[in-house]
Amino acid sequence: MENSEDRGTKRLVPVPSGVAYRIDSLSTNGLVTEQLAEELRRVLDRFAREAGFADERPVGVFFKPGIFGHHKVGRAADIYAVGGIGLDQWKARWNRAVEAGTPRGDGREDAELQKERQQNLGWRLYRAIQHYGRWSQPYGYPIQLFGPWTRSEGPWKFISDRLLHAHRDHIHVAK
């Protein structure tokens, strides 16, 4: 079969800034296929609007280049920071809120966690990417979305310790 799907020959483009978010990193940090750029633009803008950002006050998103697998052909992107704060820091903050929010029966803890769900941009970004994006799933493999929240939020809750550790400070998506 002739190969109109040949990924190797596809043009790579930077993920563009959107209306409610802007890319803080060098454009060369996130050179991807046009399909992935468009999917990320759509998801990032929805995330940013829902989190309360707008064109006069956009939220920053920071990519770093990846090396392995889908990255080689521009089909993957790695997000390391949102709102000027690293994903590892957002996750540490999230863990503290979850611990503090362990139900004690008076409902107060739930309010704390509720607040964190509103304010934690790392968690919100992960959830938006998971629920609004359509990501690659090679046959026999899990959906290609990995990050600090994969074990608790999915989609692949059986992620290995090794893979989870490798994604403790960034979100990886492939399309």
Ligand SMILES: [Zn+2]
């Ligand atoms: Zn990656």
